[in-house]
Structure formats: C-alpha cells, structure tokens
Amino acid sequence: MGSYLTAFLVGGLICLIGQLLFDLTSWTPAHVLVLLVVAGGILGGLGLYEPLIKFAGAGATIPISSFGNALVKGAMAEAAQSGPIGILTGIFELTSAGITASIIFGFFFALLFDPKG
Amino acid sequence: MxxxxxxxxxxxxxxxxxxxxxxxxxxxxxxxxxxxxxxxxxxxxxxxxxxxxxxxxxxxxxxxxxxxxxxxxxxxxxxxxxxxxxxxxxxxxxxxxxxxxxxxxxxxxxxxxxxxxxxxxxxxxxxxxxxxxxxxxxxxxxxxxxxxxxxxxxxxxxxxxxxxxxxxxxxxxxxARGSGPVLELATVGKVMDLGIKDPYNMGAAMAPAAADTIFTHLADTGRQPGDYDLIVTGDLGRVGRELLVELALRQGHDLSANYRDCGEIIYSREQTENAGASGCACSALVTLGLLFNQNYRRILVVATGALHSPTSCQQGDSIPAIAHAVSIEFPKGGQ
Amino acid sequence: MKNLLRDPKAYQELAEQKKPRPNLAKNLFTAFVVGGAICTLGQFIQNIYIKYFNFAPDRAGDPTTATMIFIGGLLTATGVFDKIARHAGAGTAVPVTGFANSIVSAALEFKREGFVLGVGSKMFALAGSVIVFGVVTAFVVGLISALL
CATH class of the missing domain: 3.40.47.40 (Stage V sporulation protein AD)
Known part of the structure; x- marks a missing residue:
C-alpha cells in the first residue's frame, strides 16, 4: 500500500502543482482546491486515481484531490449496486468520516478556543 | 472663511x-x-x-x-x-x-x-x-x-x-485658535479607477488617485514638490510608491528628493512583510507620531484610500481609489 | 511621454511590471517538502491504525483522514497553522489539513456572531465550494458512467 518514500514524493508533487497554480495564476486558493478536487473526481471516474493510491498510499489520499475521487467512487459503487439512484445515495458514503469530523472538530474547537489574529 | x-x-x-x-x-x-x-x-x-x-x-x-x-x-x-x-x-x-x-x-x-x-x-x-x-x-x-x-x-x-x-x-x-501645527490648505481628490482588479494590489489601485490629487494640488497652488520639506502618501506601499514616482516623472514632477510613503515607514525592515502597511491608521500614526516630531516647516500629507468592497471584487469589478492632500505648516519649524 | 492616467491599459501594463515576482523556487520547494511531509505523516498514522487498531488496509483511510483533520484543526485553533501556511502555501493548503483549517478558522472567527448564526451558518464559508464542486463532479461522472 505504498511506502513512506512514494507517499512523500507523490504528496509533495500534488502540492507542488497546487503551488504552481497559486503563483503563476491569479486564482484564489479556493479556485485551485476546487480544480484539484474536480481533477481527482475525473481521474477517479477514468479509473486512474486508484492505481495512484496503490502506488503512493497517503501521498494520494491525503491531498484534497482524493476527496473528489472518493465522492466519485461512492457514487459509482452505489450505482453499480442499486442502479442510477445510487449516484445520489452513494456520493457521501466514502467521505462521510471526513465531513463529519470537520464539522464536529470545527464546532468543538470553536467552543474551546478564540482566534488570536 | x-x-x-x-x-x-x-x-x-x-x-x-x-x-x-x-x-x-x-x-x-x-x-x-x-x-x-x-x-x-x-x-x-x-x-x-x-x-x-x-x-x-x-x-x-x-x-x-x-x-x-x-x-x-x-x-x-x-x-x-x-x-x-x-x-x-x-x-x-x-x-x-x-x-x-x-x-x-x-x-x-x-x-x-x-x-x-x-x-x-x-x-x-x-x-x-x-x-x-x-x-x-x-x-x-x-x-x-x-x-x-x-x-x-x-x-x-x-x-x-x-x-x-x-x-x-x-x-x-x-x-479656531491656539498654538500648534497649522492646517494651511487641502486638496479634495476625485475618484480614479484604472482597472486594477486585484484586491491584494491596492498600491497599484491607489497610485493613480495619489498622482491625480498631487498634480492637481501643485497646479492649483502653483507650488513645486520642493516647496514642501516632505510629501507623504498614506499607504501606497512599495509597489504603489514606485508607480507614483513613475507617473509623476511622466508629468514632469520629480518626487525623488522628498517623497516617502507612510506604509513603508511605519514598520522597520525586519517587521515588513511584503509591500508594506495599509489601513486608515497608517497615515495618521506616521504623520502625528513621527512627522510631527521632526522639525519640518511644511509637509504635504496625501492619504490614499481604495473604495472597493468585498462584493465588488468578487463580482469582477475593478478597484476605484481616492486621495486627499492636506498641507500642514509648523510655525517656528517644529512643535 | 504618455499620460498614463488617461490610458488604463498602459497603466495596467506598468503596474504588472512593477509587481515583485514571488520567489517561485522557494515557494515550490517549501510546498513540496511540507506537503510531502504531511502526507508521510498521514502514511505513518495510517500504518498505526492498520497495525495496532486492526483496521483493514482499505478501511484505514477513514480514521487517518479524521486524525489529520483533528491535527489541522488543533494547529488552527492554537494559532500555529497560519504561521506555517504563510511559508508552506500549497504544502499546507492542498492536504486535507487545509480543508480542516478553512473550516476551523471560520468557526473560530464567526463565533463572535453566535453559535447558530456565526459558527453554524458560516463554518463552510471557505470550504463549501470544494464540497459543492466535488459533489457536482461526482454526480456528472457517475451519470456518464451509468449511461455508458
């Protein structure tokens, strides 16, 4: 499932691509991250993201592009099982942990901490 | 009156x-x-x-x-x-x-x-x-x-x-009366917008306004830049300051001798990130804090403002800017 | 010499010239190293979940993601994340730590406006577009693949 070296190299490379877009275009970070998520989704749909995960492990699952892939994977897996309605019911299946964790941690950190400026 | x-x-x-x-x-x-x-x-x-x-x-x-x-x-x-x-x-x-x-x-x-x-x-x-x-x-x-x-x-x-x-x-x-620095005259600026859209590049958005107000001020008063000990802009930062000097040169005004920008003065070199400082307080703190304690005889303070809103930028509009100039005289050269 | 105050296009060109160039080499290097390090940390955490918590290799991604989100959130809440991000740029923004940062920073900031109208409504102000476009992409790709 990937080694520390491939995780470092592939993860670093995806971030490098992001940095190139930050510095060479006038796009905001939100635009660049959206682009990476959409790219991850399209690559996932083409069956190209899973091999990357096999090769690089966390180097492919930690960058935000993996979120796009996971959403697509969920949709396609559920559609294969229950037909086209599965596209709607399956989208959040694999990303539920991430989104739930974000909301829970966001809420509780806001309870306990203040912004420092 | x-x-x-x-x-x-x-x-x-x-x-x-x-x-x-x-x-x-x-x-x-x-x-x-x-x-x-x-x-x-x-x-x-x-x-x-x-x-x-x-x-x-x-x-x-x-x-x-x-x-x-x-x-x-x-x-x-x-x-x-x-x-x-x-x-x-x-x-x-x-x-x-x-x-x-x-x-x-x-x-x-x-x-x-x-x-x-x-x-x-x-x-x-x-x-x-x-x-x-x-x-x-x-x-x-x-x-x-x-x-x-x-x-x-x-x-x-x-x-x-x-x-x-x-x-x-x-x-x-x-x-109306008392002793201290004197408000001699002021030039009210017009809004200028030369199409700069990047809300992070306020210096470039505001430099034309500063230029227009300064040129108008000099024409209205018949003065030269050298008639002031110092001309300061509020917060053009490094980029805006360079642009202003260039704009002035093309208009026949040499600002190289006595022009500085408050956004580049307020922080030391070690403190400065990127192009310098901005904000309403920038021109005020530098002028009242530093410049009022320097034994100048007469200074021109040109505060610059970017009149955009977060919404206008997101809607793709460019950034309009304005600058107002105030001439302050110090009787007996100092406080 | 042209009066640039009447020539927006020429002024914009001059303004573009005067813009200091970002130190591309330094930014790319830092983004690569920090991003790679964060992913390596993720790999390390994932291995721990597989080895010591008996997660199957293909299911260990969930607790790993949640842990990375927790770490990103904690660094944000303690005021450390933005100091690192200033230098690392995409190195901290692209990994899921950046996603966590956008949510926790918004939650912290808008707490002043209350928990319902502030934290609740505005928590996704920055991260929302990632979710929206991710879901739209998944829908379109899913639809296309179902029709093929």
Missing amino acids: AMKVGSQTFTFPSRPVLTGWATVSGPKEGQGPAGAYFDKIFPDLTMQQKSFEKAEQLMMITAVEIALEKGGVAKDAVDVFVAGDLLNQIIISGYSALKVGAPYLGIYGACSSFCEGLFLGGLLVDGGGAQYVVAATSSHNCTAERQFRYPTEYGAQLPPWAQHTVTGAAAVVVA
Whole structure:
C-alpha cells in the first residue's frame, strides 16, 4: 500500500502543482482546491486515481484531490449496486468520516478556543 | 472663511490650529520606528476585549480622550466629531461617537479618512462657526482581515505585493485658535479607477488617485514638490510608491528628493512583510507620531484610500481609489 | 511621454511590471517538502491504525483522514497553522489539513456572531465550494458512467 518514500514524493508533487497554480495564476486558493478536487473526481471516474493510491498510499489520499475521487467512487459503487439512484445515495458514503469530523472538530474547537489574529 | 483655489483646493485663511492629537496602536506598530512617539501601545490584538471590533473601538475612543486632554478641550466643548474607519457602516466611528457625545459626521474614505477628516475639520473651523472639531480614524488588522479577506486563523499565503493592515487609531483636535501645527490648505481628490482588479494590489489601485490629487494640488497652488520639506502618501506601499514616482516623472514632477510613503515607514525592515502597511491608521500614526516630531516647516500629507468592497471584487469589478492632500505648516519649524 | 492616467491599459501594463515576482523556487520547494511531509505523516498514522487498531488496509483511510483533520484543526485553533501556511502555501493548503483549517478558522472567527448564526451558518464559508464542486463532479461522472 505504498511506502513512506512514494507517499512523500507523490504528496509533495500534488502540492507542488497546487503551488504552481497559486503563483503563476491569479486564482484564489479556493479556485485551485476546487480544480484539484474536480481533477481527482475525473481521474477517479477514468479509473486512474486508484492505481495512484496503490502506488503512493497517503501521498494520494491525503491531498484534497482524493476527496473528489472518493465522492466519485461512492457514487459509482452505489450505482453499480442499486442502479442510477445510487449516484445520489452513494456520493457521501466514502467521505462521510471526513465531513463529519470537520464539522464536529470545527464546532468543538470553536467552543474551546478564540482566534488570536 | 475657507476659499477655493484652482479646481480642487481649499485654503483656510484663518489658519486653524491642531492643538492636540493622540496616537494609539497595537504591538507591531508600537515596535516600529514611530512607536516611541505613540501615546499608548496595546500589548496584544484583543486588548482584553470580547471581539476585535471592540478592541478597535477602545483604540479610537482612547485616542479621542487623550487628544482632548492634550488639547485642553472638554468633551462637551467639541462642536463636531468627524470620524471614519474601514468597517461596514463605519461602525467603530458610530460607537465612538456615542461615547464622545458630540454632534457626529461619519465619513468613509477608506484609508484616506485621516485627510478627509482634517479637511472637514478645517472647513468647519474656518468660517463654519466651529471652535473645536475632533477628527478621528482607526483600523485593526483583524477586523479588516475578517471583513475584506479571510478569517484570521486561515492559512493564506500572501503575494509579495500585498500589504498589512495597521492596528491603530488617531485623533486630532482642530481649533479656531491656539498654538500648534497649522492646517494651511487641502486638496479634495476625485475618484480614479484604472482597472486594477486585484484586491491584494491596492498600491497599484491607489497610485493613480495619489498622482491625480498631487498634480492637481501643485497646479492649483502653483507650488513645486520642493516647496514642501516632505510629501507623504498614506499607504501606497512599495509597489504603489514606485508607480507614483513613475507617473509623476511622466508629468514632469520629480518626487525623488522628498517623497516617502507612510506604509513603508511605519514598520522597520525586519517587521515588513511584503509591500508594506495599509489601513486608515497608517497615515495618521506616521504623520502625528513621527512627522510631527521632526522639525519640518511644511509637509504635504496625501492619504490614499481604495473604495472597493468585498462584493465588488468578487463580482469582477475593478478597484476605484481616492486621495486627499492636506498641507500642514509648523510655525517656528517644529512643535 | 504618455499620460498614463488617461490610458488604463498602459497603466495596467506598468503596474504588472512593477509587481515583485514571488520567489517561485522557494515557494515550490517549501510546498513540496511540507506537503510531502504531511502526507508521510498521514502514511505513518495510517500504518498505526492498520497495525495496532486492526483496521483493514482499505478501511484505514477513514480514521487517518479524521486524525489529520483533528491535527489541522488543533494547529488552527492554537494559532500555529497560519504561521506555517504563510511559508508552506500549497504544502499546507492542498492536504486535507487545509480543508480542516478553512473550516476551523471560520468557526473560530464567526463565533463572535453566535453559535447558530456565526459558527453554524458560516463554518463552510471557505470550504463549501470544494464540497459543492466535488459533489457536482461526482454526480456528472457517475451519470456518464451509468449511461455508458
């Protein structure tokens, strides 16, 4: 499932691509991250993201592009099982942990901490 | 009675006097080159208040109270309180006006508010019937960030042409008589927009406004840049300052000898990230703190403001800007 | 010489010239190293979940993601994340730590406006577009693949 070296190299490379877009275009970070998520989704749909995960492990699952892939994977897996309605019911299946964790941690950190400026 | 000269300039023949002023800042500005002259420096950005907005209010009202004390003016002797800040509905100024208790005129000139306030103070005092006008302005790095850009803990990487909003407040007492620096004349700027859309490149957005106001000022008064010991712009930053010098050169004005920008003065080289400082307080803190203690005879303060909103930028509109110029004379060369 | 104040296009060109260039080499290097390090940390955490918590290799991604989100959130709440991000740029923004930072920083900031109208409504102010476009992409790709 990937080694520390491939995780470092592939993860670093995806971030490098992001940095190139930050510095060479006038796009905001939100635009660049959206682009990476959409790219991850399209690559996932083409069956190209899973091999990357096999090769690089966390180097492919930690960058935000993996979120796009996971959403697509969920949709396609559920559609294969229950037909086209599965596209709607399956989208959040694999990303539920991430989104739930974000909301829970966001809420509780806001309870306990203040912004420092 | 104030009189109009040329196309955009007003003189104040009765020579209104700045009899008291105060500068209040956050920790970073206090550690800068002008910090030694500030009346009060807060050690952190929250200032023991419940929100950054309340901290900014505290700074403005503190500046007003100290200015009144130094000028020997009671709160109920203030004829008009003129104030402006960066926040929606200039809320800091409104709440401060409530505490001051004087008749209030709220102004929005973004970072040009300092000179806009001085101009109105001069106008009200010279033939307007006012004995004492207090002009105040403030800005806070966190309130500005949270309104115009991102939450303060967001990990954004700023481009090298971006500027850092100053945390500070200042107030000036403009009086009909007394001793102190004199408000000689002022040029009211027009809005200029040459199509700059990047809200991180305010220097480039504002330089044309500064240029237009300075050129008009010189034409209206018949003066040369050399007639001033120093010409300062409020917060053009490194990029805007270079652009202004270039624009001036093409117009036949040489600003190289005595022109500087407050946004490049307020922080030391070690403190400066990217292109320098911005914010309403920038021009005010540098002028009242540093420049008023330098034995100049006459200076031209040109505060510059970007008149965009977060919405206008997101909708793809370019950034309009304005600059107001105020000439201040120091009798006997200094305080 | 042209009066640039009447020539927006020429002024914009001059303004573009005067813009200091970002130090591309330094930014790319830092983004690469920090991003790679964060992913390596993720790999390390994932291995721990597989080895010591008996997660199957293909299910260990969930607790790993949640842990990375927790770490990103904690660094944000303690005021450390933005100091690192200033230098690391995409190195901290692209990994899921950046997603966590955008949510926790918004939650912290808008607490002043209350928990319902502030934290609740504005928590996704920055991260929302990632979720929206991710879901739209998944829908379109899913639809296309179902029709093929």
